[in-house]
Amino acid sequence: MKILQDFSVFIETARQGSITQAANILSVTPAAVSATIKRLEAQFDCALFIRSTRSIRLTAEGQLMLEKCQQAVKAIETGIESVKHDPNQITGHLRLAMPSDLGRNIILPLLDEFLDLHPKLILSTELCDNVVDLYTRPLDASIRYGTPPDSSMVALPISPKNDRIACASPDYIAKYGKPTHPSELVNHNCLNFITLVKYHTKWRFTKQGEKCEVIATGNRFANDGDVVLRWMLAGKGIGYKSRLDSQPDIDNGSLVPLFEDWQGDLIPLNLVVTDKRQLTPALHALRDFLRERLNP
Structure with a gap:
């Protein structure tokens, strides 16, 4: 200088x-x-x-x-x-954005554990299902599904093999039956996620080179992934959500996975920053921690 x-x-x-x-x-x-x-x-x-x-x-x-x-x-x-970044000290104020459902039900409990491991760290979170503009918001990083919209951004993989999966509650299946092929979704009430710019009603599946795309229809739409999950658990219809979001409820029997021999859309989970110089020791440690805990 x-x-x-x-x-x-x-x-x-x-x-x-x-x-x-x-x-x-x-x-x-x-x-x-x-x-x-x-x-x-x-x-x-x-x-x-x-x-x-x-x-x-x-x-x-x-x-x-x-x-x-x-x-x-x-x-x-x-x-x-x-x-200056001391590689042996995880300190400072970490500001993160993350999706509603994943953040509230999966990530926040893990962040509690992470803060217990690093008591000198301060955390701020912003839960939002729309893509947050990291260039204008006072945020250090975003935990996001899919490829960043800006190719100049840096995306560190947390769960690179995560995909979407169709699920329904046992009550819904008992009442309306369990579809055995994705094409049968047209006969069911589908719970759809929307954003400010898009209705996510195209549900895609592949199996050994075969592809099936369904325009999901139903009587419920939400711009909050956690709302869609709650409708699924309440037996209101079939949802098509991230496996990371759905797996805990599949494990405890609250949701039943459908079309298990089919592959849904791949939506890798990444830790995203605008510049590699933003990757502080705290962010590296968090990424490693989440990667270990979310990929058993």
């Missing part, structure tokens, strides 16, 4: 009262020190030193500038130190 170097030269010259001695301490030539002083005087439009053949001393303006430069150098050094 050029200005920091110039201020350091000025401060050392004032401390030594000699260009030559300051040059020796800074391991530069007296000519370089003299040039720096002249450059600062031109920038500040004032004389910083009164020079004689044997020594130099500060002018009144130079004395005032010395105090300001010392304060500035200390502030800059403190700022630089504060943003």
Whole structure:
């Protein structure tokens, strides 16, 4: 940082009262020190030193500038130190965005564990099913399904093989029957997720090269994935959701997976940042922690 170097030269010259001695301490030539002083005087439009053949001393303006430069150098050094990443310390304020259902029901309990492991860390969360603009929001990273919309973003995989899966509650199946082929979804009430710009009504499945795409119809739409999950659990219809969202309820018997010999859309879960320099030790540690816990 050029200005920091110039201020350091000025401060050392004032401390030594000699260009030559300051040059020796800074391991530069007296000519370089003299040039720096002249450059600062031109920038500040004032004389910083009164020079004689044997020594130099500060002018009144130079004395005032010395105090300001010392304060500035200390502030800059403190700022630089504060943003240095100690690989052995997981500290600071971590601001994350994540989908509603995944965040509320899966990620938040894991974040509690993560904070217990790293008690010096502060956490802020933003739950939203629309894609959050990391360039304009005060966020460090986003935990998101799918490929980032901006190819310049950095996406670290958390669950790269995650896919969508069709599920229904045992009560719904008992009342309306269990479809055995994706094409039979047209005869069932499908619970659809929507965003500000899109209705996610195309449910796609593949099996050994065979493809089946269904336009899912039903009487319920929501822009919140957690609402869709609650409708599924209440027996209101069939949902097509992330396996990560659905698996706990499949495991406890609250949901029944359908078409298990078919593959739904792949929607990998990633930790997304706008620039690799944002990947602090805290974010690296969080990504490793989530990857281990969500991919048993």
